[in-house]
Amino acid sequence: ADGGSGDGATSLGFVNGANTHFHTCLLKAVEQTAEVKGAKLYSANSKQDAGTELSNIEDMIARNVSALIVQTVNVDALEGDITKAKNAGIPIYLTSVATDDLSDILGAAVVDLKKVGAMDAGWIEKDAAGKQVQVGVVAGAPGAASDLLVGGFKAALPATAKVVANQPGMFNPAKAQDVAENMIQAHPDLDYAFVANEEMAFAVRKAFDAAGAEDVKIVSVNGTEEGIAAVQAGTLSATVANSAMTIGQTAVEKALALLADKNGDKISNVPLTLVTKDNVAQAPQYCPK
Amino acid sequence: MTGRTETGTGHGADRSAPLVRVRGVTKGFGGVAALKDVDLDLYPGEIHALMGMNGAGKSTLVQVLSGVHQADGGSIGVDGHDRSGLTVRKARHLGIAFVPQRRELVMGLSVAENIMLGDLPRRGGFVSRPQMLSRAREALAGLGIEIDVRRTAGELTVAEQTMVEVAREVRRGGRVLILDEPTACLGAEAAGRIRTLVRRLRDEGVAVVYISHYIDEVLGLADRVTVLRDGRVVRSAPADGFDAGELVRAMAGRDVVSHRPERPAPADEIGLAIRGLTHGRSIRDFTAQVRKGEVVAVLGPAGDAQSYLFDLLSGRRRPLSGELHVDATPVPMGRVPASLGSGLRCVTGDRRALGLVPGLSVDENLMLADDRFHRRRLHRRGELARRSAARRKDYGVVTLGGDPPVGSLSGGNQQKVLLAKWLETAPTACFLEDPTNGVDVAAVADIHTLIDALAARGVAVLLASSSAEEAMRLADRILVVRAGRTVAEYDTTAITRDELVATALGGAPQ
Amino acid sequence: MSLKSPSVAPDRATAPATARPRPSLSSLGRIPHGGLIAVLILMIVFTALRADSFTTSQNLLNILRQISVTAVIAGGLTLLMTAGGMDFSMGSNAAVTTAVAAQLLSHGQSTTVTVIATLLLATLIGLVNGLVVTFTRVAPFVATLATAMLLDGVALLVLNGMSISIGDRMSALGNSKLLGIPWLLIVAVVVLVAVGLAMRFTTFGRDAFAMGGNEHVARLSGINVPARKLALYALAGGLSGLAGLMLLSRLGASAPNTGGLQLQLTAVAAVVIGGTLLAGGHGTIPGTVLGVILLGVVANALNLLQVNSYYQPVVTGAVLLVAAVVNEFNRRSGPGH
Amino acid sequence: MSLKSPSVAPDRATAPATARPRPSLSSLGRIPHGGLIAVLILMIVFTALRADSFTTSQNLLNILRQISVTAVIAGGLTLLMTAGGMDFSMGSNAAVTTAVAAQLLSHGQSTTVTVIATLLLATLIGLVNGLVVTFTRVAPFVATLATAMLLDGVALLVLNGMSISIGDRMSALGNSKLLGIPWLLIVAVVVLVAVGLAMRFTTFGRDAFAMGGNEHVARLSGINVPARKLALYALAGGLSGLAGLMLLSRLGASAPNTGGLQLQLTAVAAVVIGGTLLAGGHGTIPGTVLGVILLGVVANALNLLQVNSYYQPVVTGAVLLVAAVVNEFNRRSGPGH
Ligand SMILES: Nc1ncnc2c1ncn2[C@@H]1O[C@H](COP(=O)(O)OP(=O)(O)OP(=O)(O)O)[C@@H](O)[C@H]1O
Numbered sequence A: 001a002d003g004g005s006g007d008g009a010t011s012l013g014f015v016n017g018a019n020t021h022f023h024t025c026l027l028k029a030v031e032q033t034a035e036v037k038g039a040k041l042y043s044a045n046s047k048q049d050a051g052t053e054l055s056n057i058e059d060m061i062a063r064n065v066s067a068l069i070v071q072t073v074n075v076d077a078l079e080g081d082i083t084k085a086k087n088a089g090i091p092i093y094l095t096s097v098a099t100d101d102l103s104d105i106l107g108a109a110v111v112d113l114k115k116v117g118a119m120d121a122g123w124i125e126k127d128a129a130g131k132q133v134q135v136g137v138v139a140g141a142p143g144a145a146s147d148l149l150v151g152g153f154k155a156a157l158p159a160t161a162k163v164v165a166n167q168p169g170m171f172n173p174a175k176a177q178d179v180a181e182n183m184i185q186a187h188p189d190l191d192y193a194f195v196a197n198e199e200m201a202f203a204v205r206k207a208f209d210a211a212g213a214e215d216v217k218i219v220s221v222n223g224t225e226e227g228i229a230a231v232q233a234g235t236l237s238a239t240v241a242n243s244a245m246t247i248g249q250t251a252v253e254k255a256l257a258l259l260a261d262k263n264g265d266k267i268s269n270v271p272l273t274l275v276t277k278d279n280v281a282q283a284p285q286y287c288p289k
Numbered sequence B: 001m002t003g004r005t006e007t008g009t010g011h012g013a014d015r016s017a018p019l020v021r022v023r024g025v026t027k028g029f030g031g032v033a034a035l036k037d038v039d040l041d042l043y044p045g046e047i048h049a050l051m052g053m054n055g056a057g058k059s060t061l062v063q064v065l066s067g068v069h070q071a072d073g074g075s076i077g078v079d080g081h082d083r084s085g086l087t088v089r090k091a092r093h094l095g096i097a098f099v100p101q102r103r104e105l106v107m108g109l110s111v112a113e114n115i116m117l118g119d120l121p122r123r124g125g126f127v128s129r130p131q132m133l134s135r136a137r138e139a140l141a142g143l144g145i146e147i148d149v150r151r152t153a154g155e156l157t158v159a160e161q162t163m164v165e166v167a168r169e170v171r172r173g174g175r176v177l178i179l180d181e182p183t184a185c186l187g188a189e190a191a192g193r194i195r196t197l198v199r200r201l202r203d204e205g206v207a208v209v210y211i212s213h214y215i216d217e218v219l220g221l222a223d224r225v226t227v228l229r230d231g232r233v234v235r236s237a238p239a240d241g242f243d244a245g246e247l248v249r250a251m252a253g254r255d256v257v258s259h260r261p262e263r264p265a266p267a268d269e270i271g272l273a274i275r276g277l278t279h280g281r282s283i284r285d286f287t288a289q290v291r292k293g294e295v296v297a298v299l300g301p302a303g304d305a306q307s308y309l310f311d312l313l314s315g316r317r318r319p320l321s322g323e324l325h326v327d328a329t330p331v332p333m334g335r336v337p338a339s340l341g342s343g344l345r346c347v348t349g350d351r352r353a354l355g356l357v358p359g360l361s362v363d364e365n366l367m368l369a370d371d372r373f374h375r376r377r378l379h380r381r382g383e384l385a386r387r388s389a390a391r392r393k394d395y396g397v398v399t400l401g402g403d404p405p406v407g408s409l410s411g412g413n414q415q416k417v418l419l420a421k422w423l424e425t426a427p428t429a430c431f432l433e434d435p436t437n438g439v440d441v442a443a444v445a446d447i448h449t450l451i452d453a454l455a456a457r458g459v460a461v462l463l464a465s466s467s468a469e470e471a472m473r474l475a476d477r478i479l480v481v482r483a484g485r486t487v488a489e490y491d492t493t494a495i496t497r498d499e500l501v502a503t504a505l506g507g508a509p510q
Numbered sequence C, D: 001m002s003l004k005s006p007s008v009a010p011d012r013a014t015a016p017a018t019a020r021p022r023p024s025l026s027s028l029g030r031i032p033h034g035g036l037i038a039v040l041i042l043m044i045v046f047t048a049l050r051a052d053s054f055t056t057s058q059n060l061l062n063i064l065r066q067i068s069v070t071a072v073i074a075g076g077l078t079l080l081m082t083a084g085g086m087d088f089s090m091g092s093n094a095a096v097t098t099a100v101a102a103q104l105l106s107h108g109q110s111t112t113v114t115v116i117a118t119l120l121l122a123t124l125i126g127l128v129n130g131l132v133v134t135f136t137r138v139a140p141f142v143a144t145l146a147t148a149m150l151l152d153g154v155a156l157l158v159l160n161g162m163s164i165s166i167g168d169r170m171s172a173l174g175n176s177k178l179l180g181i182p183w184l185l186i187v188a189v190v191v192l193v194a195v196g197l198a199m200r201f202t203t204f205g206r207d208a209f210a211m212g213g214n215e216h217v218a219r220l221s222g223i224n225v226p227a228r229k230l231a232l233y234a235l236a237g238g239l240s241g242l243a244g245l246m247l248l249s250r251l252g253a254s255a256p257n258t259g260g261l262q263l264q265l266t267a268v269a270a271v272v273i274g275g276t277l278l279a280g281g282h283g284t285i286p287g288t289v290l291g292v293i294l295l296g297v298v299a300n301a302l303n304l305l306q307v308n309s310y311y312q313p314v315v316t317g318a319v320l321l322v323a324a325v326v327n328e329f330n331r332r333s334g335p336g337h
């Protein structure tokens, strides 16, 4: 399965999952790295729809790319993708998640979402220092990503921290803001809030401030420029940086490496950094310029 | 009345300058011509009648005049200026007012709003409701109509709706008033009022275009008559140049005779029996028995009891009380399937809303009910056309092109389709509401013959009408209703038309 | 001379669309939207009993602030649908507005300029919808469904897929209050009252009913139907823009997928639940307001009652369904027709 | 009529296009859906010239496989809308089916049992929609919009928010072919042909046109309207179920937000672009097929042509709009064939 494009150069197909900030940065990173590596890149977007994702993959196969890089809309939607790619003899490389059975995939740049949640929980534990505290959760849209994140967070919370509210923000700031307003209403003496991404976190902050709950500390996920700035400014207390740029770069580099040499190790864990006021300097770049 | 002598005033107007001058107008629909090279001159202060068989092109012509349709060829001039390609709004600005054949009201709005639509009285940017109501009342009062202007247009009977529309157009004024079969569904008094009004406007110098299928009405009213046949003008002359016979020949191209034939005496057993039918104010304790082979007419003023019989007999609406027997077997009321199952066939007078599916083809509409009764599973065009061909012929349905949507047919042709649809389904008993509504002279005769045949076949026929002629022509017995009650019963042989009209309807004919 | 008899107009029985019996002058004594109100009250009582924080004035203000964006769109849609139109792209139009406004502001444009520019843009977009619907015979739903997709893409392009923060510009509108009443709410109320009055008492409004009820009659009556349509679609566009700015001022940032279809569907649901007919010819602002409030209260209640997130759509859907059904039964059991 | 394109001469209700002569494009006028076909051909030629991989039989088969799920839903919707109905919950119904089927299979139920059980369930859901619409006077759009939300939630509940893989069960349907033709495509074609034939050649189909054209007349003509409605909604449900199973067999797993509104809107777009009237009384399967294909081709072309993902909705919307406009310019709505 090589020489998709006429000039014999390696060609990569990147199937992105959606159009959020994260996905945009991921795409940029993949494009730039591919260019650096002199690989021809085709990209498509599944717009959060598993069916579209499969169609996109079929289209890539029709184009006979050397390898596929897939930021899936959903872990198990991969099932079909992988079968398709396998039948077509086109290796498939995953970003963010990995399947349990690695034999069928070329490799994966994995973000351990459980760990991400756990790191935020850890910060709260440290910050609460044994005090009895109330925690609110603004999750994403029902689905694996959000569930892993929140699951990891809850599991790692100390016994002294009690999750008093857990509502879906649907990864949509407007919705998240409504939810936060209602949450702070129902639980005025909230101490911490865990928000499934920074776009929502900002909205939640606004809601809390408007309700006079400036002292509620918000921890979140991503590490975008805005996020880091917010941590520095103290509007967010901590955020776990899982750089989209790193994921993109790793994906392309590893994919090409593995194409060249099948028995390099498949899984590369994307480094996670807990960013707080004290270490904003170490925050990795999130989005390529 | 004295229509003849009044026609004189029309000639007082200046003959040299027609207000509207139509030359060589042609109009086709999907390649087939509905109007062919039509000329027409409208003079101020003249009532100009358009006559012709169903599908002759009358409505199409006036729709072109009022900008609803744009002519394919020819010219339209208004006071000497070429106005070809009129749009509705341009026409209105030129003072051309139009009451279409089909009722056009906003059913959801009040009568007052419908009348004042397009220039609602305003005070400080807001619509002034009191003014709107009072002006609307004036407009109706001007025609001597009593309708509560606050009622919703949808609640009105078709007659009331017509009056409202005429009032609306008259109120708006203008130099040309076009009325497309305004009296087709009006009672005596209402129709009389319309005619009086038309004369008044004519005398005020308005040019009136008046479409009607009633020979005597036209001869009594019009100053000038133009006859259309198959989209061509076959004759245009002052009204006094015509007599009824000629007019009919001009329209139909042949003589039309319609006299009451000898029908076999009705059988003894009762085909249709209605007892103590009561529904609110509309109809109270109505009882009728129709023997097989008998035709019984229920005669009443427009909008009286007979207008509610269709809803109640067809099962659309459950009466408060009353019972129905068809062929001596009781029929549960308020259920359409029960009514149909009993062999009773109800033909509505409101073909548009309750009679036909405008989007379906003529053939499908013709066979709609029959195919359902015969539980046909399959639908094949060719075979359908074969089955419906006979009905088209018997009922003289004329269409442009093969099998167009029934909605594109002329009013009268739609009525024929409606009758053919129901009368050919082997009925035990029939309820006919206004069977000849908007149908041309020849077709009226044909339909009357068909109804005679129906009775001769031993079908019990109940006829709802407010037409004395029709009752006299068709019925063996006549029930006269008033204010929802049966006030008299006559044997047709035992009464003359004039007695009937006098006693029953009060409103004397012209 | 023949005398002809009329036939019972089917509208008196059970004709569809415009002929559907509706609460109107003829049915005084019966509360319009009774069913909707009943369901709403039930919801409120139930929630109040289970979550005491529900009845706090703060929470009630929250609800009202949360629904005000939807309310503005729903208001415009009610008028448009009453006139027989439909704009399925209002949510997406709002999304475009938020995006453009965010860009302008973040590129240092003054708030005034931004507001004016974006409102004009939104109105223009509405106008384009109007032109398509008026001068081609494309059904409004079809045309605006297409423009909705188109605009969603435009919003992405403008944002270049990133989320753009506007700091605390405009946050006065989004978060501060006047005499304890959120500005957003005030704007929404003003819009709804204006539209409501226009529909009831102005020629413009009554003409809308006429056009929705029977466009041909409206034309025959000398109403300049095309001009009116353009005006109505432009207005819908303008209000979408306003809604977009309100949304932006609340969020303080514009992210991909803000507004768009979600917002649109919520507004449509509110409007139709409020009794406005898709076929046109009938619609009321009070009904729409009830619809919007119902949806807002349900969302709020679900949060306060800590309903599992999977149950939330189930409950919302069920409540909508019940409301619609109860509402129709209440109508049906009305006297006369 | 307001939901249809306004006709200049409504007294000739079904001959709007005849009311004004359209000299331009009149040549296309004779061919039904001429406009749609023209746009489609343009799209195809353009793409074929720019991307050689487009015309590979593999790619064409891909397109056809990709659209077959939408096609099945669109087919059912066409019939329902022609009868004057509307089911906005078909996508969500499909989602529920995928979820339930996935659960059953992963709990070791046999494929046969699963298929039968889920199809029954889906039909039942459709029937419930039918009951609500038939026996209350709630407008179909309103009722099914509510059930759509409700079902989306149900799907989440069934999946408990997780994704459930079915391994390679059913993958025969989803991925293998018969004589080089994907099974999914075969199923879709069978459904469309069946519905198409039913609409043209069976009384059941013609009843749908009659009901959509004038429900009163249909009832008075001895058509058992309530029964027909229930049947139609049940059928729509059943087909949604089938679509759900097809989707599942393709994806090999059921995840939250599979199917649902996205799928629904695509189907609706295809149907209305194909010339089916929201107001009922007119609709054609060929039109719907063209609509579905157009959408499929556009999506595929956008990928092959490497159009930036932000431009994709823009282009899709634009193409839809153009198609609709061109199509309306030479539409001749006959007595519904
Ligand atoms: N919009 C249309 N599409 C197709 N055919 C039409 C249309 N309008 C009218 N026709 C045809 O043109 C012819 C003339 O119709 P028109 O309505 O003018 O007849 P008419 O003289 O008014 O008949 P009636 O007395 O029954 O009203 C008829 O054959 C009719 O079928």
Ligand SMILES: Nc1ncnc2c1ncn2[C@@H]1O[C@H](COP(=O)(O)OP(=O)(O)OP(=O)(O)O)[C@@H](O)[C@H]1O
Residues within 6 Å of the ligand: B155, B156, B280, B281, B282, B317, B318, B319, B320, C012, C013, C336, C337
């Ligand atoms: N004089 C009238 N003017 C206008 N409408 C009338 C008149 N009389 C009766 N109706 C209409 O006819 C219908 C019959 O009235 P009513 O509601 O009492 O019958 P119903 O048995 O309740 O009808 P349904 O069985 O459909 O409920 C009503 O809808 C009313 O609008």
Ligand SMILES: [Mg+2]
Residues within 6 Å of the ligand: B058, B059, B060, B101, B180, B410, B411, B412
């Ligand atoms: Mg006519």
Ligand SMILES: [Mg+2]
Residues within 6 Å of the ligand: C336, C337
């Ligand atoms: Mg009643």
